[in-house]
Amino acid sequence: MNEERREFIKKTSIGFLAGIGVSSGLFLNFLLEKTDASLWSDKNIAGTTRWGMLIDMRKCIDGCQKCVDACRLAHNVPDFGNATHQIAWLQKSPYREVFPTSGEDFAGKERTGKSVPSLCNHCADPPCASACPTQATFKRFDGIVALDYHRCTGCRSCMASCPYGAISFNWKEPRPAIKAINDIYPTREMGVVEKCNFCSERLLKGKLPACVESCPEKTLTFGNLNDPKSEIRLLLEKNQTMQRKPELGTLPSVFYII
Amino acid sequence: MKITKRDIVIGLLVLSALVALRVFWPTAKAEKIASPIAKATPIDSTVCIAPTEYMRSHHMQLLNEWRNTGARDSRPYVTADGKKFQKSLDTCLGCHSSNTYFCISCHQYANAKPTCWNCHLSPLDKP
Numbered sequence: 272m273n274e275e276r277r278e279f280i281k282k283t284s285i286g287f288l289a290g291i292g293v294s295s296g297l298f299l300n301f302l303l304e305k306t307d308a309s310l311w312s313d314k315n316i317a318g319t320t321r322w323g324m325l326i327d328m329r330k331c332i333d334g335c336q337k338c339v340d341a342c343r344l345a346h347n348v349p350d351f352g353n354a355t356h357q358i359a360w361l362q363k364s365p366y367r368e369v370f371p372t373s374g375e376d377f378a379g380k381e382r383t384g385k386s387v388p389s390l391c392n393h394c395a396d397p398p399c400a401s402a403c404p405t406q407a408t409f410k411r412f413d414g415i416v417a418l419d420y421h422r423c424t425g426c427r428s429c430m431a432s433c434p435y436g437a438i439s440f441n442w443k444e445p446r447p448a449i450k451a452i453n454d455i456y457p458t459r460e461m462g463v464v465e466k467c468n469f470c471s472e473r474l475l476k477g478k479l480p481a482c483v484e485s486c487p488e489k490t491l492t493f494g495n496l497n498d499p500k501s502e503i504r505l506l507l508e509k510n511q512t513m514q515r516k517p518e519l520g521t522l523p524s525v526f527y528i529i
Numbered sequence: 530m531k532i533t534k535r536d537i538v539i540g541l542l543v544l545s546a547l548v549a550l551r552v553f554w555p556t557a558k559a560e561k562i563a564s565p566i567a568k569a570t571p572i573d574s575t576v577c578i579a580p581t582e583y584m585r586s587h588h589m590q591l592l593n594e595w596r597n598t599g600a601r602d603s604r605p606y607v608t609a610d611g612k613k614f615q616k617s618l619d620t621c622l623g624c625h626s627s628n629t630y631f632c633i634s635c636h637q638y639a640n641a642k643p644t645c646w647n648c649h650l651s652p653l654d655k656p
């Protein structure tokens with residue numbers, strides 16, 4: 272028996288022993304969640320659903336970052352720790368940055384002093400999707416403006432066309448900058464953009480978006496804007512709400528109560 | 530790396546100790562949760578989407594189709610005999626990741642370098 276053959280047999284038997292380890296339950300299986308096939312419809316009819324969100328700033332606590340952290344964890348959003356490379360799907364920004372054109376330049380601190388959760392608005396007429404040359408960014412049948420990372424070439428046209436700065440670019444390899452890897456969602460790679468997906472992977476499993484679920488104050492309400500009986504529609508009916516930069520005609524699906 | 534007799538003996542001892550621990554320690558059940566989100570719930574599918582022979586030779590074509598259409602058309606993939614699957618790499622890994630080396634052992638032998646793992650977490654990357 273020659274040396275190489277000996278080595279080969281030794282290494283193979285290590286693999287075999289690892290197999291025994293697996294079958295005895297030593298190494299954990301993937302912790303994957305079951306997808307409920309009954310939640311899918313075979314026909315995705317455009318127009319029946321338009322997912323939207325209502326953010327009630329009367330309830331939001333200043334300084335709380337629970338929703339932001341939940342989003343980071345749910346989607347393996349990297350944190351490079353500096354503004355140049357910053358990547359955010361959901362972030363809290365000063366009121367005047369979120370609503371720069373709301374005509375409240377001289378409004379009192381109690382109205383404009385808070386930092387406001389801001390995310391992709393999943394616009395009904397999304398300029399980002401029109402700008403994308405590869406159709407990596409596109410509007411889904413349920414109103415979610417989705418991004419197919421496989422198609423993204425990293426040209427950043429979408430970033431330039433989004434009036435809300437909701438899209439971030441991976442200037443560096445994101446994986447090392449992810450604090451806690453969540454093993455049920457992929458990461459991205461260097462050279463693609465990323466943004467909020469309204470937790471479409473959670474909706475598929477019949478769950479609410481991670482930010483909505485994580486908020487202890489129930490600040491965020493998520494629902495179908497095309498269903499007149501949904502909670503979000505009832506709240507929109509009863510309250511005075513506003514959108515970000517409505518004058519641009521992007522028709523945001525994220526609404527705010529201030 | 531050269532593997533000596535000593536390495537093998539130590540390795541065997543450690544493995545048998547771990548197996549014994551796992552088998553005889555009732556509380557050592559799969560309670561560990563990798564991340565606060567991932568709860569140990571049943572895995573997606575218990576059957577393969579196509580016969581093993583076909584999957585062995587054509588999985589790359591099927592996965593390529595899933596990759597190209599999965600995000601855009603979220604309707605499930607329907608097999609010839611009417612079973613439905615989510616077009617996701619996780620559908621496959623739900624079963625196959627129980628063997629950490631399932632993908633890599635062949636790919637390495639065939640010198641195939643799929644780009645899947647640039648973003649998707651391979652069984653080797655999982656915590």
Ligand code: SF4
Pocket residue numbers: 390391392393394397398399400416432433434435436437438466521
């Ligand atoms: S907020 Fe920006 S990224 Fe989101 S849909 Fe509107 S234009 Fe596109």
Ligand code: SF4
Pocket residue numbers: 402403404405406407408418422423424425426427428429430463464
């Ligand atoms: S960066 Fe990617 S998603 Fe954005 S416009 Fe270019 S190809 Fe489309």
